[in-house]
Amino acid sequence: MVAGVGMIPFCKPGASASYAVMGAQAARLALADARAGYESMQQAFVGYVHGDSTAGQRVLYDLGFTGIAIFNTRNGGASGSSALYLARQAIESGEADIALALGFEQVSHDVDITPAIRIVGTTGLEHMKRFGTPLATFANIRAKASRHAANNPLAVSRNIVTAEEVLADVPLWPGVVTRSMICPPACGAAAAVLCSEDYAKKHDLDARVWIAGQTMTSDTDPGDSAGYGTSRAAARKVYEQAGIGAEDVDVVELHDSLAHNELLGYESLGLCAEGEGRKLVDAGDNTYGGRYVVNPSGGLLARGHAFGATGLAQCFELVQQLRGHADKRQVAGARIALQHNVGIGGAAVVTMYRN
Template sequence: MTHKVVVAGVGMIPFKKPGQSDPYTVMGAQAVRLALADAGVGYESIQQAYASYVFGDSTSGQRVLYDVGMTGIPVINVNNNCASGSTALFLANQAIASGMADIVLAFGFEQMNPGAITTPWNDRPAPLDPFQAQCADIVPAEVPTALRLFGAAGQEHMKRFGTPLETFAKIRAKASRHAANNPLAVFRKVITPEDVMADQVMWPGIMTRLMACPPTCGAAAAVLCSEAYANKHGLDSRVWIAGQALTTDGPETFNSGDMRHLAGFGMSRAAAGKVYEMAGIGAEDVDVVELHDCFAQNELLTYEALGLCPEGGAEKFVDAGDNTYGGRYVVNPSGGLLSKGHPIGATGLAQCTELVQQLRGRAEQRQVEGARIALQHNVGIGGAAVVTMYRKD
């Protein structure tokens, strides 16, 4: 028997630049307390907890929670690269749906350093080595790892469909307009496509600095429970998970020669397909989307992976304004990773927080009018993709 899973509470703290935030222990505990307060439950009610982070020692999740309460519950630490937050959400959802638990906590946090992401482990094979090898011949050696992969994916789309660099600049400018209405976003200054095009060149003809999301510190959390538990205890059960899937890379990632798959296009498309089938709802019925725009290039690729527009149709989709207010969908009303920020372990749960508030009608100036169906996409290279559909009763 599958139990209906509701999102009873969410919480998120304002994201900040590296060096300007509290330690991860403080940030994580703050987000957890906000989610518990939003759900109207005490920590003693929580039966399991799933903690997500990438840059931290083992059992950092326990360290955060010990400042909230020490009740002896199972605490599971999750690291799935940039999809860590929604992987924690996936595990929490499974625990409730399977009947193994009635109410659980998923939370994520990240205390990041400035600059490009690097690894502290240089004495062993890196998980992304096979990905790097796929694009070694087409990417300048000085380009950082993440930019290499997503830039190569964007370049592939440009070659296949004639997509101009200006389209990515328009996506980045749209993110800034949305973030201007989000008090929790780290960057709230509105910029234009011209600003994006004129910024520092990271890869000539492929990427400017503003097309990449910044390293960010922050935390977010969600309380999930069964519908029966919510009804018994008087919790908010309006928003529930209609479908969710976690996928990893298929053979096309390394065998197709299509650079888009290095950035998760294939596994994102597969996850979305599973969710649409599970929920019995297609992309055409979605109102609001939070997707993984770590680079403007990946936002464009993800439009097509999620079926928001036809493959090769993203340029037209952007030019028509179908990714913003007044268009077909509102994509990343929070400002997305590009403007809201990307504290890796917290990102998936921050997306969840935004969408739950949208469906509750509590997103203030960002509110998508009449939103009833929301879609979340979170991807980590190496790799994992999680797609989640939320509905409002």
């Protein structure tokens, strides 16, 4: 059960409070949402990329010295989802009845995203050559992200941009990537409280949303650095665990570090067949009124990518959607949600939520 979630607004590098302050704020919000005190947490799992070796303890000691096991995990951009995965695993195994998953990130202005542009851009270029996908398709994805983020008060960027403006932006890789097609590095924090079904019943916690399937995969092909194969393998396992397929999903939060990654995600997650991502975009099947609503939060492209917090920010959005609490972003009748988070290098975490 996902008993509680919390998230603070993401902000630009250099404009945030310390990671200790941000992390504690998000944890308190999740605990308050779950109507549970920190003293009731039996284990905690903390994801981040930039921070001290025991940064999780530094953050959570502000909530109390309770002696629980606190695990720190660094898994690139999938660090937050890795913390979520470990918390779910602890509960499923019986090691804990209730646990906290927390992710945070505090970065400076000099974060180097060149490697990600090269890796994902190369995969996007291959898709363009193989399937004839035009650069305008990626521009449309970025424009869609801006429209979604305009309704998200927690997003870094809430300015609506058009596909034409995206195409006209500074070329970082001529013909392949413009500046607007990459996600903005961000600072922020998000958290979730997970518990067993029995614990939720005993303590009268919110049991409306639960994890129906979740898996983490790593690379099997050294040439698949962008995570397409790992994501596909993880999605297949989750669909098998949950007993439902991509066609049943209502709302998706997927890892769009570049606009190219979002299109690749459509295909690797089975939202469409390989090579048909362009058709999905052209048909409007990635937004409100279409087959799926993808990244209603604005995704990494507009909400921002606070590396360690991103996976739990995705969880926050999807739990709000399934509770019917997403305000102007609400996907009507949402019952099944899919989360996809990638750490280049590599890890892919895919999670299915139901209500």
